[in-house]
Amino acid sequence: QKEVEQNSGPLSVPEGAIASLNCTYSDRVSQSFFWYRQYSGKSPELIMSIYSNGDKEDGRFTAQLNKASQYVSLLIRDSQPSDSATYLCAISGYSTLTFGKGTMLLVSP
């Protein structure tokens, strides 16, 4: 059974700082990894996907994947109050997604 572990937080950072969100997973077969952002009362929104070891950058977001350590992270540079949300890590095997419980991020002005 696949498991995805995230620190539930909240992770509090000041505006302009780097927020670092971490995720570990149990299934070595997983090939695809995703970060979703979820605002309170809304549905998850995909912000990053990563498929191979290393870093992937998109604007202020950087996803990092280490398959040997079964670890994936998300860095948010220049954090803004609008980044305050729950960040969900998800892994995919053949077809379905397995999610962690999410980490709440709070960015204070």
Added chain:
Amino acid sequence: DTGVSQDPRHKITKRGQNVTFRCDPISEHNRLYWYRQTLGQGPEFLTYFQNEAQLEKSRLLSDRFSAERPKGSFSTLEIQRTEQGDSAMYLCAYRVDTQYFGPGTRLTVL
């Protein structure tokens, strides 16, 4: 613009009643997924369709739950004899390169 619409957006029902939710893709999507998300948890997979065929069902999908996608377009999820534990956000997702979620239906069972 999420690629799928869901109806209703909110549903309040009494325990024991049946409810049905609908997911409509805005454009053709071969794969449609249903997930359930309870408070403080990530979404949990329920079932998915490839066109009209239901290819996989989670053990979470008890006998009280049934899903259909009759013509490979819209999909419905029905819950019979609702229980308070069914209170959750029910999410429909479609897949292009990866999965994108609709706005969800929030169910409250009193």
